[in-house]
Amino acid sequence: MNNFKNLRGTVDLFPNQLIKWQNVEKILIDQLSRASIKEIRTPILEMTELFIRGIGEGTDVVSKEMYTFLDRGERSCTLRPEGTASVARALIQNGISSKPLQKLWYMGPMFRYERPQAGRQRQFHQLGVEFVGYEAVRSDIEIIALAWDILGKLGIKELNLEINTLGDLNDRLNFQKSFLEWLEINKDSLDVDSQKRINKNPLRILDSKNVHTKKILENAPRLFDFLSEKSLERYLVLKKQLKFLKIPYIENFNLVRGLDYYTHTAFEITSGSLGSQATVCGGGRYDNLIKQMGGKETPAIGFAIGLERLILLAGKELEAERQTDIYIVNKGLNAELLAMNLSRKLRKYDLLVELDVTGASFSKQFKKANKLKSKSIIVVGDEEASNNEFVIRLFNKDNSETKEETISVENDIKLEKWIKNNLFLK
RNA sequence: GCGGGCGUCGCCAAGUGGUUAAGGCAGCGGCUUGUGGCGCCGCUAUUCGGGGGUUCGAAUCCCCUCGCUCGCCCCA
Numbered sequence: 443m444n445n446f447k448n449l450r451g452t453v454d455l456f457p458n459q460l461i462k463w464q465n466v467e468k469i470l471i472d473q474l475s476r477a478s479i480k481e482i483r484t485p486i487l488e489m490t491e492l493f494i495r496g497i498g499e500g501t502d503v504v505s506k507e508m509y510t511f512l513d514r515g516e517r518s519c520t521l522r523p524e525g526t527a528s529v530a531r532a533l534i535q536n537g538i539s540s541k542p543l544q545k546l547w548y549m550g551p552m553f554r555y556e557r558p559q560a561g562r563q564r565q566f567h568q569l570g571v572e573f574v575g576y577e578a579v580r581s582d583i584e585i586i587a588l589a590w591d592i593l594g595k596l597g598i599k600e601l602n603l604e605i606n607t608l609g610d611l612n613d614r615l616n617f618q619k620s621f622l623e624w625l626e627i628n629k630d631s632l633d634v635d636s637q638k639r640i641n642k643n644p645l646r647i648l649d650s651k652n653v654h655t656k657k658i659l660e661n662a663p664r665l666f667d668f669l670s671e672k673s674l675e676r677y678l679v680l681k682k683q684l685k686f687l688k689i690p691y692i693e694n695f696n697l698v699r700g701l702d703y704y705t706h707t708a709f710e711i712t713s714g715s716l717g718s719q720a721t722v723c724g725g726g727r728y729d730n731l732i733k734q735m736g737g738k739e740t741p742a743i744g745f746a747i748g749l750e751r752l753i754l755l756a757g758k759e760l761e762a763e764r765q766t767d768i769y770i771v772n773k774g775l776n777a778e779l780l781a782m783n784l785s786r787k788l789r790k791y792d793l794l795v796e797l798d799v800t801g802a803s804f805s806k807q808f809k810k811a812n813k814l815k816s817k818s819i820i821v822v823g824d825e826e827a828s829n830n831e832f833v834i835r836l837f838n839k840d841n842s843e844t845k846e847e848t849i850s851v852e853n854d855i856k857l858e859k860w861i862k863n864n865l866f867l868k
Numbered sequence: 869g870c871g872g873g874c875g876u877c878g879c880c881a882a883g884u885g886g887u888u889a890a891g892g893c894a895g896c897g898g899c900u901u902g903u904g905g906c907g908c909c910g911c912u913a914u915u916c917g918g919g920g921g922u923u924c925g926a927a928u929c930c931c932c933u934c935g936c937u938c939g940c941c942c943c944a
């Protein structure tokens with residue numbers, strides 16, 4: 443209350459919550475590496491200009507959501523709001539943007555200054571995948587299938603894939619010309635937000651959720667009708683191949699996505715169980731970005747998955763905590779020394795071993811072991827210590843008769859045998 | 869930036885103007901320094917997000933403010 447608080451839109455994650463995070467991350471990384479995709483790490487902090495140029499000045503992200511500040515050298519810095527621009531920058535800077543066949547992933551925090559709500563935070567986390575140098579439609583398919591399968595691997599059901607095509611730069615310019623003419627005529631019928639976008643970012647008007655505007659837009663020229671033959675063909679092949687892979691999709695001609703750099707394929711995966719922030723994965727092709735940022739002409743496609751939303755969707759079975767295998771109850775000077783050594787020895791095995799270092803009474807230590815639902819306990823007291831031995835006992839769930847054994851400290855063979863019989867083979 | 873809902877202990881909560889602010893969980897201590905989940909006993913909010921006001925009297929009513937939350941816009 444009068445003390446420090448975390449900043450709005452940020453969260454603390456505690457061990458019990460992180461079990462799920464760690465499990466999800468493990469599955470993700472495993473799936474990515476099986477698809478031969480390699481990790482890349484770029485700074486969280488970048489020059490502000492990178493995002494303005496990369497994402498586009500008229501976008502919501504750039505115009506109102508960035509965490510931007512001046513550093514001590516008066517440089518304008520920004521906490522990254524997304525990952526693609528940074529990856530593009532890193533590749534160009536290191537002279538490898540034109541080297542084809544880069545399949546990369548990254549995972550980490552992103553920052554956008556917005557009002558938090560369910561499934562939305564100011565600091566959030568994304569897993570991003572970028573295929574750089576790939577032009578073929580099959581790379582689009584590979585990207586979409588990968589995203590689709592990763593979500594499936596996590597046991598997430600009831601997902602919807604929406605796709606659209608934005609054409610290439612020329613298609614877009616042609617469309618924009620006639621769309622702007624139409625907008626000029628129908629300007630007064632649009633909602634205020636959309637009117638503002640006419641000069642800044644006209645394409646985004648297509649995406650308006652305003653019911654009235656939506657209705658009017660039904661009579662507007664369609665980007666789809668301005669696609670070149672080549673672009674159209676590309677899109678048809680995409681749909682055909684998705685069908686072949688039995689990945690269900692919905693066409694959404696109003697799906698333009700918020701960032702300027704997209705070309706051709708744009709897609710989103712949503713889930714109805716997420717509330718109003720339904721998008722768990724968004725992505726698309728960005729053939730012009732790298733050139734526009736100063737690199738060589740390099741086609742590319744990628745997607746990003748929101749980890750918070752993913753965690754929300756992932757099943758409860760990923761929350762299970764690892765059970766303690768052995769809890770070491772110990773009291774008395776020599777006993778405590780013996781117990782310390784024993785715990786070090788036991789951690790050579792793949793066991794979760796907890797050494798009680800409270801010095802509390804035996805009964806307290808026992809209660810703790812029970813509370814943790816430890817599979818077994820080791821007891822070392824003065825008596826055992828003086829004989830250079832310890833007692834190991836299996837905890838039974840039903841509190842019935844227990845299996846107990848006294849083992850000499852030197853007798854590693856007997857200890858190992860006991861562990862194998864009682865803890866490994868279950 | 870704009871709407872709706874909500875702020876009582878670490879968590880879940882009762883209390884809706886009358887003087888000591890229920891209860892449960894968790895935590896700590898004890899019964900019980902050396903041996904099993906149970907049980908029983910005790911401890912843990914001079915104060916109800918903060919500030920001001922009304923009143924003899926406020927957690928309860930009013931105003932302001934802060935925070936959380938859900939939605940809008942947009943996105944992961």
